[in-house]
Amino acid sequence: xxxxxxxxxxxxxxxxxxxxxxxxxxxxxxxxxxxxxxxxxxxxxxxxxxxxxxxxxxxxxxxxxxxxxxxxxxxxxxxxxxxxxxxxxxxxxxxxxxxxxxxxxxxxxxxxxxxxxxxxxxxxxxxxxxxxxxxxxxxxxxxxxxxxxxxxxxxxxxxxxxxxxxxxxxxxxxxxxxxxxxxxxxxxxxxxxxxxxxxxxxxxxxxxxxxxxxxxxxxxxxxxxxxxxxxxxxxxxxxxxxxxxxxxxxxxxxxxxxxxxxxxxxxxxxxxxxxxxxxxxxxxxxxxxxxxxxxxxxxxxxxxxxxxxxxxxxxxxxxxxx
Amino acid sequence: xxxxxxxxxxxxxxxxxxxxxxxxxxxxxxxxxxxxxxxxxxxxxxxxxxxxxxxxxxxxxxxxxxxxxxxxxxxxxxxxxxxxxxxxxxxxxxxxxxxxxxxxxxxxxxxxxxxxxxxxxxxxxxxxxxxxxxxxxxxxxxxxxxxxxxxxxxxxxxxxxxxxxxxxxxxxxxxxxxxxxxxxxxxxxxxxxxxxxxxxxxxxxxxxxxxxxxxxxxxxxxxxxxxxxxxxxxxxxxxxxxxxxxxxxxxxxxxxxxxxxxxxxxxxxxxxxxxxxxxxxxxxxxxxxxxxxxxxxxxxxxxxxxxxxxxxxxxxxxxxxx
Numbered sequence: 001x002x003x004x005x006x007x008x009x010x011x012x013x014x015x016x017x018x019x020x021x022x023x024x025x026x027x028x029x030x031x032x033x034x035x036x037x038x039x040x041x042x043x044x045x046x047x048x049x050x051x052x053x054x055x056x057x058x059x060x061x062x063x064x065x066x067x068x069x070x071x072x073x074x075x076x077x078x079x080x081x082x083x084x085x086x087x088x089x090x091x092x093x094x095x096x097x098x099x100x101x102x103x104x105x106x107x108x109x110x111x112x113x114x115x116x117x118x119x120x121x122x123x124x125x126x127x128x129x130x131x132x133x134x135x136x137x138x139x140x141x142x143x144x145x146x147x148x149x150x151x152x153x154x155x156x157x158x159x160x161x162x163x164x165x166x167x168x169x170x171x172x173x174x175x176x177x178x179x180x181x182x183x184x185x186x187x188x189x190x191x192x193x194x195x196x197x198x199x200x201x202x203x204x205x206x207x208x209x210x211x212x213x214x215x216x217x218x219x220x221x222x223x224x225x226x227x228x229x230x231x232x233x234x235x236x237x238x239x240x241x242x243x244x245x246x247x248x249x250x251x252x253x254x255x256x257x258x259x260x261x262x263x264x265x266x267x268x269x270x271x272x273x274x275x276x277x278x279x280x281x282x283x284x285x286x287x288x289x290x291x292x293x294x295x296x297x298x299x300x301x302x303x304x305x306x307x308x309x310x311x312x313x314x315x316x317x318x319x320x321x322x
Numbered sequence: 323x324x325x326x327x328x329x330x331x332x333x334x335x336x337x338x339x340x341x342x343x344x345x346x347x348x349x350x351x352x353x354x355x356x357x358x359x360x361x362x363x364x365x366x367x368x369x370x371x372x373x374x375x376x377x378x379x380x381x382x383x384x385x386x387x388x389x390x391x392x393x394x395x396x397x398x399x400x401x402x403x404x405x406x407x408x409x410x411x412x413x414x415x416x417x418x419x420x421x422x423x424x425x426x427x428x429x430x431x432x433x434x435x436x437x438x439x440x441x442x443x444x445x446x447x448x449x450x451x452x453x454x455x456x457x458x459x460x461x462x463x464x465x466x467x468x469x470x471x472x473x474x475x476x477x478x479x480x481x482x483x484x485x486x487x488x489x490x491x492x493x494x495x496x497x498x499x500x501x502x503x504x505x506x507x508x509x510x511x512x513x514x515x516x517x518x519x520x521x522x523x524x525x526x527x528x529x530x531x532x533x534x535x536x537x538x539x540x541x542x543x544x545x546x547x548x549x550x551x552x553x554x555x556x557x558x559x560x561x562x563x564x565x566x567x568x569x570x571x572x573x574x575x576x577x578x579x580x581x582x583x584x585x586x587x588x589x590x591x592x593x594x595x596x597x598x599x600x601x602x603x604x605x606x607x608x609x610x611x612x613x614x615x616x617x618x619x620x621x622x623x624x625x626x627x628x629x630x631x632x633x634x635x636x637x638x639x640x641x642x643x644x
Binding site: 043044045070073074076077079080081083084085094095096097098099100102103105106109121124 | 365366367392395396398399401402403405406407416417418419420421422424425427428431443446
């Protein structure tokens with residue numbers, strides 16, 4: 001059990017590496033910590049998009065083309081919703097997917113903890129590694145966005161899905177975070193043995209990883225557990241492979257490169273995995289005090305995912321804790 | 323507006339005549355009162371099967387072959403539910419149908435009344451006549467059923483759908499009924515003008531009609547509104563055309579014939595519409611003090627539904643209030 005890898009992940013991009021890790025590790029060697037900052041209440045359901053993407057991806061029931069949602073899905077509920085309540089039909093909910101939200105919502109109403117609910121779902125989808133929500137307490141990401149007349153705070157999914165990240169992001173807040181705690185299960189995973197590695201998956205730093213890190217006690221647990229902390233850069237060749245990471249970095253006045261990622265995670269990570277396209281930045285990364293490793297981080301095939309997982313683990317074993 | 327017909331209806335059987343009435347009357351001439359005794363809480367949703375059957379039937383979006391549920395339905399949610407929670411997969415919920423339950427459940431949680439919610443759904447499904455739940459207050463039908471070791475009270479849908487009316491019914495209760503009230507909208511419909519007729523549709527007396535009549539004040543309003551009260555017998559030729567009416571009558575020690583139906587509704591109705599097969603019982607029915615009219619009550623085609631509606635209305639206009 002001291003071979004355990006703890007991976008921090010958002011949705012689609014992070015889940016790719018999580019799947020790679022799941023394929024190269026034994027079931028009890030992997031714990032995936034899911035961002036819950038993008039959870040939201042919608043149509044009466046509590047929806048946990050990143051957790052569900054991890055569940056479906058690691059359970060082998062995901063829509064691989066989309067990266068989210070379930071395979072062999074149908075959309076009759078959405079059809080009916082578009083008729084009955086078109087203003088609330090901006091978040092796509094597949095018919096099978098709905099049962100996940102139905103179950104979770106009802107279990108929460110009955111007093112179950114998110115960790116326990118997620119474990120039940122994982123068992124249903126035959127997910128071998130543990131998937132742990134970053135907290136059992138609600139944390140909700142809000143984005144301060146520029147609009148035509150000024151600025152307004154948007155709940156994350158309105159910014160992300162409804163407005164498709166169109167407005168300029170000025171600031172991000174993880175509401176509820178300061179009242180939230182690390183769950184007992186995650187605390188135990190981080191303290192009962194020294195993990196082999198902490199891996200920050202190539203997820204959006206602001207929208208997927210920082211919410212996890214914002215939970216009081218989380219950074220101390222990660223830094224204090226004795227394992228090397230390794231991030232995989234979500235930026236490759238000055239671009240984000242998926243999602244609005246690059247756009248947001250620009251809006252926040254950052255340079256869109258792996259050095260900026262290293263700066264962002266400085267004090268948290270010991271090593272950064274960067275793509276071959278960014279080998280020119282090894283020196284500036286290392287000047288931040290963070291070790292760099294170069295490999296292919298662009299995951300197209302399952303083999304890519306597994307290879308990156310193996311590379312990350314090899315790198316972790318070579319990195320001394322700072 | 324004093325041409326208004328108030329029809330009391332359960333699900334499938336009643337909805338057939340309600341559709342016939344809707345086709346032969348103007349939109350503002352028909353109010354359908356829906357049984358809510360078979361409403362139930364399931365999977366976190368509040369489900370109103372009889373109301374939904376009326377909505378879908380009168381809205382022209384019903385699955386005509388089944389008589390319940392929506393046309394062009396898909397079943398992915400059920401597929402997922404059978405995987406995740408097979409013990410709770412006994413009540414079929416189509417994917418489109420789910421949006422109805424989702425909307426109603428959320429609106430109830432937000433404090434809306436069932437009457438208002440039903441009106442919104444009716445408007446969405448372009449249902450012209452008013453559909454009014456018998457009450458805004460929850461009434462839940464329970465069946466005292468015989469089992470191998472004794473007896474037990476079953477919530478209605480467990481008896482009706484899960485156990486398919488298999489156990490012997492010893493007794494039926496409409497829980498919450500004594501605390502329930504007739505809604506202001508229904509009270510108004512029954513009092514603002516003298517209706518043309520009150521029509522009790524050919525629904526199950528014990529499971530669909532009596533729950534409506536059990537709401538305090540309902541019988542007085544129906545009897546006091548000045549309109550003739552006409553029932554259409556759900557029993558034809560000693561059998562129920564649909565559902566467990568005949569079985570239940572036997573279990574309750576009744577003879578399965580139209581005279582027993584007349585006896586059951588004695589004091590409530592002024593006239594009973596019976597099928598040609600039962601013309602031999604005109605005399606015993608009339609001996610109960612209830613007028614009888616003979617016509618074809620077996621509704622196969624839409625024309626049958628319209629013809630029966632016309633016959634019922636003609637009969638009503640000929641019946642003096644007792």
